[in-house]
Amino acid sequence: MAISRTKAQPAPDPRLEFDPFAAGLKEFPRDFFRQETVIVAKAVMGALFARRYEGRWYAARIIETEAYLGSGDAAAHSWKGRKTPRVEPMYMDGGHLYVFLVYGMHSCANIVTRPEGVAEAVLLRAAEVPSGGDAKLMSGPGKLCAALGVTVALTGADLLGNEDLRLFQGDGRPVRIGTSKRIGVEYAGAAADWPLRFYDIDSGAVSGPRHLRSSHR
């Protein structure tokens, strides 16, 4: 009988191997994540969501996000102050991770924003391979998590000072940002039409229907 040990985490896609430290990339200070959620949702465009696995670093370049505005947002899990065990990470200080499971099979990763007690977050919807390549690999929140090997086991983790889960600033290249309503929240009434989805107009990895991929704003 084997000795019980911590649950094994899935391996990231080898194509994502990239060392942000070797590339000299900087991280974000805590206060960055405490800003307004829409500001953060746009500012992390081009940033690298990175994970260490068996001693190597793997990363995804964020090119599509959505803002979820807490208690006043019918599309947010924290709508009307809901605070169930699943949603609790959304109430943590900015810079934490909130991961949940949708449709019984796909994980979705969010960066928690605002100070502790304010349940807002930025959903990471799509990303590019840092070294280039398959634009379809991470063109959707579930695929992004699958490629990086991120599961609900990581919900509540702190991205600052974390040994194997971090967020790095991009290389500073300007990103042209398009705006649209959020995807998959038709049940949210008026909030379903709020312009809270942001994406890199020039990226081939953007998710969603065609009419939500062309330039807006």
Next chain:
DNA sequence: GCGTAGATCGTCT
């Protein structure tokens, strides 16, 4: 390119 259906199970009512 577009629309539809089915998968699959944790979470909340």
Next chain:
DNA sequence: GACGATCTACGCT
């Protein structure tokens, strides 16, 4: 007991 902050396969145009 119903329903997802999704994805893929498949049929049709």
